[in-house]
Amino acid sequence: MEQKTFQLNDIVEMKKPHPCGANRWKVIRMGMDIRIKCVGCGHSVMIPRKEFAKKMKKVLETSQE
Template identity: 80%
Template sequence: MSDKSFEMNDVVEMKKPHPCGENKWKIIRMGMDIRIKCLGCGHSVMIPRKEFTKKMKRVLEKSNSTEV
């Protein structure tokens, strides 16, 4: 699957793990920049969308689209 489609609240895997050792991130904000939160230590990082799509490896869990 070469299509890297992602949505709000998806859990994604990045190419490099966070310094805490965790490699699972939750998308908590989307726009020109994307804010992701480490599921290991809770640290959040905001990175440009273009950089995020380059550094993202794959979507691990899709969000429930029933959430409002």
């Protein structure tokens, strides 16, 4: 299985959409846990890095830093 790479401020797509209907998330914090923010409604969720890597489908936009 390939290692998924992502950075701070990337826009990612998760396997399941958010209840608001959007499926675009912005990575706003990285560490042992990853905090992502829904682009549609602004709700943020913190999940463990291992679980995030399992649930992330792909990176849609990379940060321009």
